[in-house]
Amino acid sequence: MSDQKSAVDGKTAGAGGKSTPLVKMVNIHKSFGKVNALRDINFHVDHAEIVGLVGDNGAGKSTLIKIVSGFHRADKGEIFYEGEKVNINTPKDAKRLGIETVYQEQALAPHVSIARNVFMGREPTKGLGFMDRKKMDEESMGTLTKLGLRIKDPEAVVEALSGGQRQGVAIARVLYFEAKLVILDEPTIALSVKESQQVLDFTQQLKAQGISVIFITHNIFHVFQVAERFFILSHGEALTDVKKEDTNIDHLIELIVSGRKEKK
Amino acid sequence: MKNKKLMVIALVTLFCFAVMVPSVLFAKDDKPGKGMYFRLVTHGGNDPFWAVFQQGMRDAANELGCRADIDLAGSDLQLQQKRFQEAVAMRPDGIALVINDSTLWDKPVADAIAKGINVIGTNNDDEQGSAGNARLAYIGQNERRAGMMIGRAVFEAAKKSGKNVANLKVAAAVEVPGANYGVVRSSGIKDAMKEYGIKGDIEIIDATLEMTTAESRITSYVIAHSDLDCLFGLGGITTDRITSALKNAKKKPGQVLAGGFDATPGTLTGLETNYMVASIDQQQYLQGYFSVYVLYLMKKYGFAPQIDTGGYLITKDNIELIKKLSPKNIR
Amino acid sequence: MQRIVNRFFGFRASFTLIVFIALLVFFGIFSADRSFFKVAHLTALARLAPDLGIVALGVGLLMIAGEFDLSVASTIPLSSFVFTKLLGWGSPLIICLFVTFIAGMLVGFLNGMMVTKTKLPSFIVTLGTMLFWRGLIFAASRMMPIGIRAWLDFGSWLEKMLVGSLFGVVPVQILWFLFFAIILGVLLHFHRFGNWVFVTGDNVTAARAMGVNTDGVKIACYVILGFLCSFMGVMQNIRIESFTANQGVGFELKAIASAVVGGTALMGGIGSIPGIFLGTLTIQIIENGLILMGAPAFGISAFIGAAIIIFAVLNVAAARVSGK
Numbered sequence: 076m077s078d079q080k081s082a083v084d085g086k087t088a089g090a091g092g093k094s095t096p097l098v099k100m101v102n103i104h105k106s107f108g109k110v111n112a113l114r115d116i117n118f119h120v121d122h123a124e125i126v127g128l129v130g131d132n133g134a135g136k137s138t139l140i141k142i143v144s145g146f147h148r149a150d151k152g153e154i155f156y157e158g159e160k161v162n163i164n165t166p167k168d169a170k171r172l173g174i175e176t177v178y179q180e181q182a183l184a185p186h187v188s189i190a191r192n193v194f195m196g197r198e199p200t201k202g203l204g205f206m207d208r209k210k211m212d213e214e215s216m217g218t219l220t221k222l223g224l225r226i227k228d229p230e231a232v233v234e235a236l237s238g239g240q241r242q243g244v245a246i247a248r249v250l251y252f253e254a255k256l257v258i259l260d261e262p263t264i265a266l267s268v269k270e271s272q273q274v275l276d277f278t279q280q281l282k283a284q285g286i287s288v289i290f291i292t293h294n295i296f297h298v299f300q301v302a303e304r305f306f307i308l309s310h311g312e313a314l315t316d317v318k319k320e321d322t323n324i325d326h327l328i329e330l331i332v333s334g335r336k337e338k339k
Numbered sequence: 340m341k342n343k344k345l346m347v348i349a350l351v352t353l354f355c356f357a358v359m360v361p362s363v364l365f366a367k368d369d370k371p372g373k374g375m376y377f378r379l380v381t382h383g384g385n386d387p388f389w390a391v392f393q394q395g396m397r398d399a400a401n402e403l404g405c406r407a408d409i410d411l412a413g414s415d416l417q418l419q420q421k422r423f424q425e426a427v428a429m430r431p432d433g434i435a436l437v438i439n440d441s442t443l444w445d446k447p448v449a450d451a452i453a454k455g456i457n458v459i460g461t462n463n464d465d466e467q468g469s470a471g472n473a474r475l476a477y478i479g480q481n482e483r484r485a486g487m488m489i490g491r492a493v494f495e496a497a498k499k500s501g502k503n504v505a506n507l508k509v510a511a512a513v514e515v516p517g518a519n520y521g522v523v524r525s526s527g528i529k530d531a532m533k534e535y536g537i538k539g540d541i542e543i544i545d546a547t548l549e550m551t552t553a554e555s556r557i558t559s560y561v562i563a564h565s566d567l568d569c570l571f572g573l574g575g576i577t578t579d580r581i582t583s584a585l586k587n588a589k590k591k592p593g594q595v596l597a598g599g600f601d602a603t604p605g606t607l608t609g610l611e612t613n614y615m616v617a618s619i620d621q622q623q624y625l626q627g628y629f630s631v632y633v634l635y636l637m638k639k640y641g642f643a644p645q646i647d648t649g650g651y652l653i654t655k656d657n658i659e660l661i662k663k664l665s666p667k668n669i670r
Numbered sequence: 671m672q673r674i675v676n677r678f679f680g681f682r683a684s685f686t687l688i689v690f691i692a693l694l695v696f697f698g699i700f701s702a703d704r705s706f707f708k709v710a711h712l713t714a715l716a717r718l719a720p721d722l723g724i725v726a727l728g729v730g731l732l733m734i735a736g737e738f739d740l741s742v743a744s745t746i747p748l749s750s751f752v753f754t755k756l757l758g759w760g761s762p763l764i765i766c767l768f769v770t771f772i773a774g775m776l777v778g779f780l781n782g783m784m785v786t787k788t789k790l791p792s793f794i795v796t797l798g799t800m801l802f803w804r805g806l807i808f809a810a811s812r813m814m815p816i817g818i819r820a821w822l823d824f825g826s827w828l829e830k831m832l833v834g835s836l837f838g839v840v841p842v843q844i845l846w847f848l849f850f851a852i853i854l855g856v857l858l859h860f861h862r863f864g865n866w867v868f869v870t871g872d873n874v875t876a877a878r879a880m881g882v883n884t885d886g887v888k889i890a891c892y893v894i895l896g897f898l899c900s901f902m903g904v905m906q907n908i909r910i911e912s913f914t915a916n917q918g919v920g921f922e923l924k925a926i927a928s929a930v931v932g933g934t935a936l937m938g939g940i941g942s943i944p945g946i947f948l949g950t951l952t953i954q955i956i957e958n959g960l961i962l963m964g965a966p967a968f969g970i971s972a973f974i975g976a977a978i979i980i981f982a983v984l985n986v987a988a989a990r991v992s993g994k
Contacts, residue, residue: 167881182879184872186939187865195869196880198862206862390812516969545970549919550910551721555954556970558714559961563702576916579815583910587714604817604912 095158096121097287098143098174098256103152105138112138114311116152120256125278125288127302129295131331134308136291140258144176145169173255177245179264183233190215190229193248218247222277239270246277250284257281258289263297275301295331299324309334370404377634378426379409379627381437381462382419387575387601388623392462394669395627405432407631416440423447433457433634438472439519441465449473457637461630462623475637478629478646482520485600485619485650486527487534492617492652493569493598494535500593502568507537510564511571512544512557512581521573524600528571546577553577557584561595572599575606578618582609602653602661602670610655620651620661624669683933683945689981690948690955697959705962706955713841715954717909720847722924723950724902727847727854728895729922730929730946734858735891736871736938737785737792741777742899742925744803746918749774749903751807754913757821763828771900777803778896782889800922808915817912833909843905847947850898855943867891872939927978928953953978 096119103116113135120126128136141147143154145166154161156172163169176182183192190208191198193215199207212229219226224243226236233241242262249257259278263271278301281288292298298305305322307314307330314336379396383389393409400407410426412419420443426434427447434451438444438460445465451458452473462479465472498504509532513521525541532541544560546553553576561567561584570585572578578599585595592613599606600619609615625648636642653661664670697706705711725742732739752773756766781799785792822829834842858864869877870884877884899918907913932949934941956977957970965973 166879170881176879178876178879182873182876184869184876184939186872186935187868191865191868195865195877196882198865200862204861204863206860206865208860387812387814390814547920547971548916549921550914550917551718551906552920554910555714555718555958556961558718559711559958562705562708562711562714563962563964565703565705575815576914579910579912579914587710587717589710603815603914604819605910607817608819608911 096155097124097157099155100139100143100149101153101155103139103142103149103154105135105142105147105149111311113142113149116308116311116313118306118313118316120287120289123282123285123287124304125282125290125302127298127305128289128291128308129293129298129305129327129331130308130314131293131334133310135311136308137260139308140176140260140289140291143169143256144174144258170252173253174258175249175252175254175256176258176260177242177249177262179261183241183245185234186232188230188232189219189226189236189244192233192244193218193251195248197252214251215247218251219243222247222250222280237270238266239273242266242270242274243277246274246281250281250286254286256287256289258291260291261293262290263292263294271297295324295327299327307331312336370402371639372400372403372405372635375403375405375432375635375638376429377405377407377433377435377631378429378431379407379435379461379630380419380423380426381409381411382413382416382439383409383411383437383462387603388621391669392623392627395624395629396631397627399628399631403631403635405631405635409627416443420447423451427451427454427456430456432638433459435459435461435478435630435634436474437462438465438474438477439463441467441471445472457634459630459633459637459643462626476633476643476645478633478648479626480621480623480648480650482523483527483530485621486524487530488527488650488652489571489598489600489617489619490528490531491534492654493571493596494531494537496616497569497596498535500596504535505538507535507568508539508564508566509537509569509571510542510544510560510567511573512546512553512560512577513573514546514548514553514576515574516543516545524573525571541571544577546580548576550576550580554580554584554587557581558587561585561588561590567595570595570597572597572606574599575601575603578615579603579605582606582612582614585614607658607662610653610658613655617652617654620653620670622648622651622670683942683948685984686932686945686948686952689984690952693952693955693959697955697962701959701962702964706959709839711958711962713835713839715951715958716844717841718843719951719954720843721902721906722921722928722954723847723947724850724898724905725895725921726925726928726932726946726950727850727943728891728898729925730932730934730941730943730949731854731858731867732888732891732895733926733929733934733936734871734938734941735867735888736874737888737891738796738926739778739781739892739895740793740796740922741781741800741803742895743918743920743922744800744807745774745777745896745899746903746906746921747807747913747915748777748803749900750907750913750917751811751816751915753904753907754816754818757818758816760821763822763826767828767904770904771897774896774898774900774903775893776896778892778894778899779889781896782892785892786885786888811913811915813915815912815914818907819911822908829908832905846901846905851943851947854894858943863887863890868939870938924953931978931981952981 099119101117103113105113116139130136138147142149145163145168148164154163190211194211199210201207215229222243224240233244262274275297278288278290290298290302302319304318305327306316314330389411396407396409410422412422423436434456436458448458458474460474460477464477464479497507511525529541544557546556557580570581572581578601581597581599582605597615598617602618602620606615606618610618629646633644661670698704729739729742749770753766753770756769781796785795836842858867866882866887869882870887874884906917928950929946931952932945934946957974960970960973
């Protein structure tokens, strides 16, 4: 992905907290008709960092990440990637930069095999468009293993997997395609305790591979385990952007519930 | 001065001639039925049968120089009654009505006639004819009789080919089981069966309106009943497919004697290759044609005839004429 | 063994295969003097079943992509009409064929555009186009059949290709059916376009999010179906030696039934070409078999309907039992 070459010197994996953030969004405004979804949002994600994006319903979390992943365009504001201004107008633009989203519904086709799901839309071919099934099977299994998922059959249909495993497949997909920034949209919703832990482990794995993560959720308890920083939204406005060491769970909950900016 | 007077008289005479001649010529162009309007209220629809009926109506109207319109109520009796009332309200010079029910039309027709509108029956008549309905005349064919005609033709051929007539196995394929045309025609065939002393009943094959499905089902039936002697098509589509079905079932011409209705390409081929004995041309062109003419003559002179348009048996011998006229919607 | 069959056919289709073989045996035994296996019947089956089959392949493909097309019932006579008219104007056979195929594909394209741009349910949209084209054909032809013998001599190359017999025994139609089944099968199961078809039908939002041009995929399927309809329309036209306005009546539902019996899901995302191939033959042999067994030819439709329902239910139940 040569588009990702930046003017500033290259960053190495696993060294979070570099001077220039991976992604920086400045003065973002977005309205849908008369509804003001986002107002003057300044949000950034550093390299190999896990940021928790939290807030109650209608806060604007979805809108924000849809802008960075190319589904919406901000009415006002700019986005910087590796220090350079970029225009993200379509999902393909975002993907090209290495920004991938794993949705609530995992964007997986339930009746289709794991391998075919991982390579959906990006199937490797061996000439004339015929799929290289061998490569698909091998590569998908390889990536799943890297994540710590033990699935024997790449031809197994996604529907047959558990919720946690399915999240694993979705994450493996973005991992394979060398995402730099992975957005997890409510990844632990409707999962059991065990499966949720699995997902949190996957998240750690991503960071270990040098990949940044935006972890969107309602579940403060889950995200507190893995995130290093928390960005709270309420009714389209930023309430706070605080590092984990400067806060605790109760503090965060209080902020979200009150919905008011902290007086610093 | 005398010359001048002569000149004026001559000029005036010439002028009168000049005016008269064109008006005589133009008058010659006035067709007899000019200004008349007739309405045909039918239960027909968009199918080949009614297309020919309409052609007959249109040709007659063109020849007579009158206007004629047709209502196609498509087997919807309620709708047809409504159309009839609308036609009556228009006060046309005559109405031709398909009398497809023996009681329903009695009063409406009588009322219309009382109002001074000529009403005749066409294509279909009250079962009791003029005794059952007040219509002033009737033009049409008898579906039942047509069935009997084709039945006779086929059974006669069976007899001639040496088959044991009393034990003939008879079947008929129909596009829409239970539809009026099929029921009436098959009862006509049953009449013929009685005439020839054929025991047993006629078996009905549900063939559907679709060509391939009809062919497939008829084929399977023929294969399943290797002792079949006579096969009828009760409609244009089934008749068309019988020849191919017999060929599919590896039957040679004459093993199963077939007959049916209408003159579609497949049927014509069947007649030419001896797979089919005969087919009925209903001559519905004449029904449309004569309806208009009779209404015209009735309006003008009060004639009230009974015209039987009959059923015309198409066989290998008279097929050429049909082939020429079929594409023109005349037969 | 089970795995190979599953892999190749998809689970639901292997069920169809089992039932298909069972039906063959059943009818073989119970048909009046074993007529099921008589050459006459088998050749008739091979000649006539592909009419439905070729169209069912396309309908099933589209269903896997998640959409319906009811207008096939009108595209068939439309193609036949176009072909007949062109023949009548004296165009060379190749041109007639070519233009007819283009017409079919255009109708498909139109369907595809309408479905994807209006976002209305394809069932409704194609019901509309079916009625629209049917009305046009009825009006243009005045419902009169048009024979083609006047313009097409016996034994022309086209005739041999579309309605002849190989070695005088095997009807060409079944070979065409196989031909299209193989092409579409390879496309669907081995080509990436096929993957796009599956994911578009299974989870269209996911597919779109992953960059698959779902609208394009659907339109392509509609165009393919349009072509298949026009091909079949010409094939039928030459076999019955005429254009009839009633060609294809009822095919839209029979094709869907064939696909469903062959394991295609109504919701999309599930199905296989071998399954549809077998599904068509299954429906046809049920129809033929029942008549051959002496079932009352009058109510045959009722039997076929019942058989289809039983079959579809069993298919779903079996899939559920095996946990797929």
